[in-house]
Amino acid sequence: MSSSHAGIGKWGEVLTIVPIVAAGFATIVYLLRLYSRRLGGTGLATEDFLMGIGLLLSYGATVFVVYTAFNGVGMPSSSLPKWKETNLRFGSWMIQKFWAPSMAFIKISIVVFLQRIMGPIGIFRNICTALIVFIVAWAVTALMGNIFQCWPVTYYYKPYGKGHCMSHQTSFFETMGALSLIVDVCILCLPMPWVLRLHVDLKKKIAVVCIFSMGALVCIFSLLRLVQFRYFLTTNLASSSALESIWTILEMDMAVICGCMPLLTPLFRKCVDRVRTTTSKSTPHSNSHSASRLYARSGSNPSPHWAKFERLGGVDSKTPPHSEASGSRNRQDPLSRQGHNGDELDDDSSIELQGIAVHTVVSLSVESHKSAKDLLEKGSAVEPAK
Structure with missing residues (x-):
């Protein structure tokens, strides 16, 4: 009609x-x-x-x-x-x-x-x-x-x-x-x-x-x-x-x-994460592993200024949503967490500089191992003199 x-x-x-x-x-x-x-x-x-x-x-x-x-x-x-x-x-x-x-x-x-x-x-x-x-x-x-x-x-x-x-x-x-x-x-x-x-x-x-x-x-x-x-x-x-x-x-x-x-x-975050997951499946395993590791470290401690807006959706910015594997890597790597937490970078700055952040962590880790090795060598060199 x-x-x-x-x-x-x-x-x-x-x-x-x-x-x-x-x-x-x-x-x-x-x-x-x-x-x-x-x-x-x-x-x-x-x-x-x-x-x-x-x-x-x-x-x-x-x-x-x-x-x-x-x-x-x-x-x-x-x-x-x-x-x-x-x-x-x-x-x-x-x-x-x-x-x-x-x-x-x-x-x-x-x-x-x-x-x-x-x-x-x-x-x-x-x-x-x-x-x-x-x-x-x-x-x-x-x-x-x-x-x-x-x-x-x-x-x-x-x-x-x-x-x-x-x-x-x-x-x-x-x-x-x-x-x-x-x-x-x-x-x-x-x-x-x-x-x-x-x-x-x-x-x-x-x-x-x-x-x-x-x-x-x-x-x-x-x-x-x-x-x-x-x-x-x-x-x-x-x-x-x-x-x-x-x-x-x-x-x-x-x-x-x-x-x-x-x-x-x-x-929105869930949709973005789903797209990222779908994209990562189409990339080589090593690249996705590296990207996951970088994402976990860059997002482990967001800026306190950004945290207010992160709470808009009721999400605690101190515990960002990422994979369980990434969370276990963070728990097993206290040195890297300490190095990142000391920075006062904003959230996006951390993402953009995440390559530098990881490089710094690796350098600190290598330097700490070298220092420990040098101390052991010096100790062994001094021991016969006694």
């Missing part, structure tokens, strides 16, 4: 497909986050539960966006029967009830996560606490305002009897959207000073910045939603609410995705 026969129109198709696909993708990324936590060997943290609640609340908005798609959104209001227009207005009213709580839980989840990885840095912790308080106050104000914007509350979707709505409804929506955008920008900028102070090479620093900068996509959708309110008419929701609904859904789902990306580190 074509969409024209189904009576949902082109906008109805868009508002059915886009929300379902976006919600499905956000769900997959969140499940990968939980799996990544398991790979990292850590249990679920507070921010994981908060993000899960935010995702569940976003499903409510998704359901009612699809509900409006089957009740005339994108069509002229004059062409809709009264019951369909009532359903459309009710769906629009319900979307507002899920948007603010969902975004609040998602934002707080991200802030709690940032607060955790920044550790005991006082100013960042205070800023995070202030942001959480502001987000809670914003969400409560937005939710209460959306519920009681009309009196009785049913007058929003049944404007046929006695009742009234507050003046400047659209201005209220714009104010709440603008405050949400300001919070998004603050969350986006919050970790950047910390990231720029990481003592890692430029490539890794750029990678970390890119991961956190994905939050800019949330800001873009939030801005698009805010701009669309200029054309939002509560008296003609059928023809004015389609784009606003799309940006609302994409803002929530993209916030979930961006909030989960930094925690997928163990999963």
Whole structure:
């Protein structure tokens, strides 16, 4: 059956497909986050539960966006029967009830996560606490305002009897959207000073910045939603609410995705290790043995500055994941471990200079054996003189 026969129109198709696909993708990324936590060997943290609640609340908005798609959104209001227009207005009213709580839980989840990885840095912790308080106050104000914007509350979707709505409804929506955008920008900028102070090479620093900068996509959708309110008419929701609904859904789902990306580190590492294992099988045994030995030594003591970011996925950087054989070699070679642990090299520097590091270890080992041999020879030479 074509969409024209189904009576949902082109906008109805868009508002059915886009929300379902976006919600499905956000769900997959969140499940990968939980799996990544398991790979990292850590249990679920507070921010994981908060993000899960935010995702569940976003499903409510998704359901009612699809509900409006089957009740005339994108069509002229004059062409809709009264019951369909009532359903459309009710769906629009319900979307507002899920948007603010969902975004609040998602934002707080991200802030709690940032607060955790920044550790005991006082100013960042205070800023995070202030942001959480502001987000809670914003969400409560937005939710209460959306519920009681009309009196009785049913007058929003049944404007046929006695009742009234507050003046400047659209201005209220714009104010709440603008405050949400300001919070998004603050969350986006919050970790950047910390990231720029990481003592890692430029490539890794750029990678970390890119991961956190994905939050800019949330800001873009939030801005698009805010701009669309200029054309939002509560008296003609059928023809004015389609784009606003799309940006609302994409803002929530993209916030979930961006909030989960930094925690997928163990999963990415597992994929990289699997690729390395596959590649090493196609190389000669001696080369793979040497590469494994170099990797084990270069990764045995990562930089303390990089360790904070390594803990993003719940992985203890003091015990990096490598093969059991490599671990046994490290335990059997205390001299090489001592020589490497004395260096204050960053993680990438160790990798790039791993050939020099191994050469130094071998030289130290040879020199120590030579010294011991010389002492024995001198002792044997002095013995007959007695």
